[in-house]
Amino acid sequence: MTLEPQAAAFLRRLADAGAPPQHTLTPAQARSAHDDAAATVSILGEPVAEVRDVVVSGPGGEIPVRLYAPQQRERRGALVYIHGGGFVVGSLDSFDGLCRALANRAGTTVVSVDYRRAPEHRFPAALDDCLAVTGWAAAGGAEPLAEGGSVVVAGDSAGGNLAALVAIAARDRGGPPLAGQALLYPMTDATMSMPSMRELAEGYSLTAADVAWFWEHYLGETDGSAPAPGASPLHVEDLAGLPPALVVTAGYDPLRDEGDAYALRLSDAGNAVGRRRFDGMIHGFARMTALFDSAVVALDEVAAFVRGLPDADPGAAEQRPALRG
Numbered sequence: 001m002t003l004e005p006q007a008a009a010f011l012r013r014l015a016d017a018g019a020p021p022q023h024t025l026t027p028a029q030a031r032s033a034h035d036d037a038a039a040t041v042s043i044l045g046e047p048v049a050e051v052r053d054v055v056v057s058g059p060g061g062e063i064p065v066r067l068y069a070p071q072q073r074e075r076r077g078a079l080v081y082i083h084g085g086g087f088v089v090g091s092l093d094s095f096d097g098l099c100r101a102l103a104n105r106a107g108t109t110v111v112s113v114d115y116r117r118a119p120e121h122r123f124p125a126a127l128d129d130c131l132a133v134t135g136w137a138a139a140g141g142a143e144p145l146a147e148g149g150s151v152v153v154a155g156d157s158a159g160g161n162l163a164a165l166v167a168i169a170a171r172d173r174g175g176p177p178l179a180g181q182a183l184l185y186p187m188t189d190a191t192m193s194m195p196s197m198r199e200l201a202e203g204y205s206l207t208a209a210d211v212a213w214f215w216e217h218y219l220g221e222t223d224g225s226a227p228a229p230g231a232s233p234l235h236v237e238d239l240a241g242l243p244p245a246l247v248v249t250a251g252y253d254p255l256r257d258e259g260d261a262y263a264l265r266l267s268d269a270g271n272a273v274g275r276r277r278f279d280g281m282i283h284g285f286a287r288m289t290a291l292f293d294s295a296v297v298a299l300d301e302v303a304a305f306v307r308g309l310p311d312a313d314p315g316a317a318e319q320r321p322a323l324r325g
Contacts, residue, residue: 050145060129065111098299181242249263250283
C-alpha cells in the first residue's frame, strides 16, 4: 500500500502546522478544533430540499436532531446518521456537509443525532440517545420528511461503533426492524489489541494515543482487564441475525484491522456484508470531501448501498416499538 497523494499532502500540511496532538488537549479544546476544521476539510452548504432542527425525548433529556430531506427522493424512510469523534468531539455542525451529501446521494432523509458526549456523559449515554432517536425515526417521528419506509443506521468511527450497537440492540429487543447498517472505519475494539493499532500508531493523523484518550474519556479508567465488553461490537458474542452491512475501512488507519475483523465476524455469523477498503486513505477521510476525491467515492458507495436495500419489513410499520436505552 502507498498513501494516496492527497492524503500524503494533507499529512505534510498537518505536520508543518505543528498543532498539538489531540490527546494533549482538553475535551473543550478538541471539540473547538474539530468544529473549526469543518470549514476547511468539508464541502459545506450543498443544497438539500429542507433542513429541520428538532428535539427528541431521550433517557437523559432532549436530544438535538437535524433532518435533511434530499433534493430528489429515491428511497422512502430515513438514514439515521451517527457522527464520529471518539465519543468526545463532533457535532451536528461539523458533520453537516457529510449529511447533506448523503441525503442527496442516497435520495433519503438523513436524521443526524447530537448524542451526549464523554467525559461528561460516559458509556452508555451516547448509545442510549442513539437508540432513542432510531426508535423515534422508526415510529414515524421524521414524517413527513421521511415519507414512511424503513430505517437504516450509519456512522463513522465512534458513530460506526454506535450504529453497530444500535443494530444489535434492535435485534435483541425485537425491533424496530432495520433495513441495513453502514459502518465507516468503526471503533469496534476497546482493548486496542489489533496489529494496525501498533503498526500505524503514529504519523497518520489519528494516533493510538488519541484512540486511548477517547476510550478513557468514554469508559473511564480500567484495571487493565477487557473494558466494558458491551461497548465493543467486536466482542459481542452473538452477531447472527443482523441487518445487511457495509463496512468501509482505510489502509492507513490504526482502526483498520478492527473494522475488518468486525466485518469478518458479521459474515461468519451469516449476515450479508459488503467490505470496502480505501488502501491509500487515513482515518476520518469520508468527512473530508473538500480534500480527498476518495471521500466523494466513499459517500457514493454508501449511498448506493442504502439505495439498494429493500424495506426491512414493509408490513410492520404499525408494530415498530421505540427503542430506549
